[in-house]
Amino acid sequence: MLSLFKRFKDGLTRSTRNLLDRTxxxxxxxxxxxxxxEDLEEALHGADFGVETxxxxxxxxxxxxxxxxxxxxxxxxxxxxxxxxxxxxxAEASLAPAATSPxxxxxVGINGSGKTTTAAKLAHLLRAAGHRxxxxxxxxxxxxxxDQLRTWAERLDFELVAGQHGADAAAVAFDAWQAARKRGxxxxxxxxxxxxxxxTNLMAELGKIRRVLAKNDPAAPHYSLLVVDASLGTNSxxxxxxxxxxxxxxxxxxxKLDGTSRGGALVAIHRELGLPIHFVGxxxxxxxxQPFSADxxxxxxxxxxxxxxxx
Amino acid sequence: xxxxxxxxLGTALRNLRGVGRLTEENMADALKEVRTALLSADVHFKVxxxxxxxxxxxxxxxxxxxxxxxxxxxxxxxxxxLVSLLGEGTTExxxxxxxxxxxVGLHGSGKTTTTAKLGRxxxxxxKKPLLVAxxxxxxxxxDQLEFLGRQENLPVHADRSSRDVPAIGRAGIAAAKEAxxxxxxxxxxxxxxxxTDLIEEVKRxxxxxxxxxxxxxxxxxxxxxxxxxxxxxxxxxxxxxxxLTKLDGDARGGAALSMKAITGCPIKFVGTGExxxxxxxxxxxxxxxxxxxxxxxxxxxxxxxxxIDQHEAEKMAQKMxxxxxxxxxxxxxxxxxxxxxxxxxxxxxxxxxxxxKVGDEAEDKLKQTEAIIxxxxxxxxxxxxxxxxxxxxxxxxxxxxxxxxxxxxxxxFGQMRKMMKKMRGGGMRKMxxxxxxxxxxxxxPPGMRG
Numbered sequence: 001m002l003s004l005f006k007r008f009k010d011g012l013t014r015s016t017r018n019l020l021d022r023t024x025x026x027x028x029x030x031x032x033x034x035x036x037x038e039d040l041e042e043a044l045h046g047a048d049f050g051v052e053t054x055x056x057x058x059x060x061x062x063x064x065x066x067x068x069x070x071x072x073x074x075x076x077x078x079x080x081x082x083x084x085x086x087x088x089x090x091a092e093a094s095l096a097p098a099a100t101s102p103x104x105x106x107x108v109g110i111n112g113s114g115k116t117t118t119a120a121k122l123a124h125l126l127r128a129a130g131h132r133x134x135x136x137x138x139x140x141x142x143x144x145x146x147d148q149l150r151t152w153a154e155r156l157d158f159e160l161v162a163g164q165h166g167a168d169a170a171a172v173a174f175d176a177w178q179a180a181r182k183r184g185x186x187x188x189x190x191x192x193x194x195x196x197x198x199x200t201n202l203m204a205e206l207g208k209i210r211r212v213l214a215k216n217d218p219a220a221p222h223y224s225l226l227v228v229d230a231s232l233g234t235n236s237x238x239x240x241x242x243x244x245x246x247x248x249x250x251x252x253x254x255x256k257l258d259g260t261s262r263g264g265a266l267v268a269i270h271r272e273l274g275l276p277i278h279f280v281g282x283x284x285x286x287x288x289x290q291p292f293s294a295d296x297x298x299x300x301x302x303x304x305x306x307x308x309x310x311x
Numbered sequence: 312x313x314x315x316x317x318x319x320l321g322t323a324l325r326n327l328r329g330v331g332r333l334t335e336e337n338m339a340d341a342l343k344e345v346r347t348a349l350l351s352a353d354v355h356f357k358v359x360x361x362x363x364x365x366x367x368x369x370x371x372x373x374x375x376x377x378x379x380x381x382x383x384x385x386x387x388x389x390x391x392x393l394v395s396l397l398g399e400g401t402t403e404x405x406x407x408x409x410x411x412x413x414x415v416g417l418h419g420s421g422k423t424t425t426t427a428k429l430g431r432x433x434x435x436x437x438k439k440p441l442l443v444a445x446x447x448x449x450x451x452x453x454d455q456l457e458f459l460g461r462q463e464n465l466p467v468h469a470d471r472s473s474r475d476v477p478a479i480g481r482a483g484i485a486a487a488k489e490a491x492x493x494x495x496x497x498x499x500x501x502x503x504x505x506x507t508d509l510i511e512e513v514k515r516x517x518x519x520x521x522x523x524x525x526x527x528x529x530x531x532x533x534x535x536x537x538x539x540x541x542x543x544x545x546x547x548x549x550x551x552x553x554x555l556t557k558l559d560g561d562a563r564g565g566a567a568l569s570m571k572a573i574t575g576c577p578i579k580f581v582g583t584g585e586x587x588x589x590x591x592x593x594x595x596x597x598x599x600x601x602x603x604x605x606x607x608x609x610x611x612x613x614x615x616x617x618x619i620d621q622h623e624a625e626k627m628a629q630k631m632x633x634x635x636x637x638x639x640x641x642x643x644x645x646x647x648x649x650x651x652x653x654x655x656x657x658x659x660x661x662x663x664x665x666x667x668k669v670g671d672e673a674e675d676k677l678k679q680t681e682a683i684i685x686x687x688x689x690x691x692x693x694x695x696x697x698x699x700x701x702x703x704x705x706x707x708x709x710x711x712x713x714x715x716x717x718x719x720x721x722x723x724f725g726q727m728r729k730m731m732k733k734m735r736g737g738g739m740r741k742m743x744x745x746x747x748x749x750x751x752x753x754x755x756p757p758g759m760r761g
Contacts, residue, residue: 045350048536050351051350051351112557142455143459144454144455144457147454148451151451152450196559198561231530231537232533233537233565234534256417256419265534
């Protein structure tokens with residue numbers, strides 16, 4: 001548990017350094033003033049939390065400041081952290097195995113969000129936890145997407161079921177489920193083609209994958225996870241909303257959180273839709289996909305030293 | 312859903328209606344709304360602040376305060392300011408021969424796809440492009456570029472055994488020379504702007520190939536971070552322009568404004584779809600409307616033109632003029648409209664409607680109408696007059712509707728035909744023209760009224 005927290009924090013270091021660079025000075029101040037609060041406001045807006053959340057935090061800080069003009073930066077950080085922690089109270093989630101094997105995990109999202117890479121990393125994570133995942137390369141649309149997943153599968157030594165480029169993605173998913181069942185895999189990870197949420201036809205195609213999987217197991221897919229790029233802004237909320245409406249999501253995976261963006265959009269998505277954040281991608285290596293920890297995220301974001309969790 | 316700026320301003324200015332003009336105080340409220348609208352559209356905090364300041368000065372200069380409709384006046388000023396800011400600089404590419412273009416950007420921004428799209432565009436303009444695969448990291452990135460190259464009939468230079476990116480670039484130039492190509496496009500690996508090793512690599516590639524254009528490929532939905540990304544790439548490889556991708560989504564694209572304002576690099580192209588010809592030169596006015604949530608009528612009209620065959624539309628207009636419009640034509644019309652996208656996405660492009668929710672009801676109604684028509688025999692579709700009671704019952708049964716639904720559709724259809732007859736003397740032609748296009752593409756079947 002301890003090491004998990006450390007890895008999460010290390011991965012986030014780069015992304016949070018930036019917020020801290022700007023606010024570290026502020027949070028370190030013995031006494032705040034009007035100018036530093038203005039700076040703080042800028043940093044908060046820069047984190048992509050969304051206007052509502054950023055405004056909520058800054059309003060609380062201002063209120064506290066009015067009551068106590070001697071307030072220090074540390075207190076401001078604590079107020080911000082408290083607001084976020086409260087928002088993210090129910091944001092953590094895990095992938096519990098389903099009653100019937102294989103547990104089917106469907107990865108969906110817009111183009112370039114990182115679904116294929118996440119599929120490989122998730123397989124790696126599941127294997128480390130003692131599972132036997134099978135990869136299903138159902139992105140039959142993008143040129144070379146199948147090769148991309150196959151390269152990962154070979155590199156990490158995973159089994160893969162793939163169709164031909166241009167094949168029916170739902171049919172590949174169906175076959176993959178059958179294969180998983182026959183070969184005794186307890187997890188099936190379905191990588192789908194990227195699609196913008198505004199494309200009606202492509203969204204309908206996703207529905208087909210769901211229906212076809214349900215023919216094998218009425219409860220499948222057990223987890224439909226939206227893969228979201230942390231560097232995107234407010235539109236990621238719209239993406240999540242539409243995918244949720246049309247496909248029914250169980251959670252979110254936030255990728256590329258190792259960049260300098262603070263991934264604040266995950267706060268906005270959770271706030272708007274109440275979907276949990278299952279995992280975050282913290283780097284390019286296979287082991288860089290980690291379960292989301294709200295406490296670690298908030299603490300790292302506001303530069304608060306966090307008491308170690310007892311193992 | 313975002314409210315459009317117009318609505319936000321409307322709320323902020325509502326109290327002013329009685330007074331009829333703005334005071335400086337109220338103006339401050341209105342500008343706060345502008346700021347919030349910009350932030351919600353992912354415009355960077357600082358850029359938004361400076362922009363609002365510019366708008367404020369502009370408003371003072373133009374005596375908006377005395378205007379009868381100050382709200383609209385303010386929106387117009389903002390729009391004009393946005394267009395001028397977004398549109399500075401040229402979208403033209405350098406004139407060099409061979410023209411060397413380096414494409415850089417974050418992971419998943421769409422560099423490889425953009426390379427192929429830009430190659431296709433240049434080929435259409437009479438150039439002979441060669442694509443060079445410089446992404447040696449992402450699994451199958453070379454395969455993807457080769458696949459796209461084959462699809463577009465463009466040569467691709469790749470070296471799967473080499474790990475030396477500048478050398479690949481150099482070899483690419485030699486290959487282009489040999490093949491007689493006069494445009495060379497370098498597709499590079501996605502990299503974080505803070506990844507020093509990879510940034511060093513692309514700098515070395517830049518020094519080696521001496522590109523005439525260095526384009527940053529960026530996702531149109533980027534958040535506040537867009538500014539740091541653009542700034543860092545600009546410092547590292549001296550950008551000459553920006554390419555915004557995935558603009559077929561519904562992102563407001565405020566990042567475009569931030570990146571433009573911070574780097575001063577013109578936005579040259581936009582990617583608007585999955586097909587290789589979904590690529591366009593940048594139009595600042597459209598982007599401005601988009602950021603402000605003012606609808607995008609131009610895009611809608613263009614989309615309509617794209618998906619409607621001119622010839623077919625002519626034929627349809629003929630039929631309408633003669634009022635021999637039958638259910639076969641009706642079905643064809645419905646399908647044209649469906650091609651434009653969902654009702655919601657169409658309505659989202661109309662000014663002032665971007666926040667409007669279209670219930671599933673309207674979509675369902677449309678589906679129902681289609682089902683009814685499809686349950687008719689061809690003979691019935693061509694000649695609806697033969698639809699007697701038992702035929703109607705069969706159709707209702709076949710389409711899973713009630714006879715009353717079928718009757719209602721027939722009644723609407725009859726009214727439509729009657730209207731067409733009335734319009735027969737030139738009125739129709741005028742009406743069609745007003746709808747934008749010489750064809751029947753703009754006609755809305757009654758089923759769409761929900």
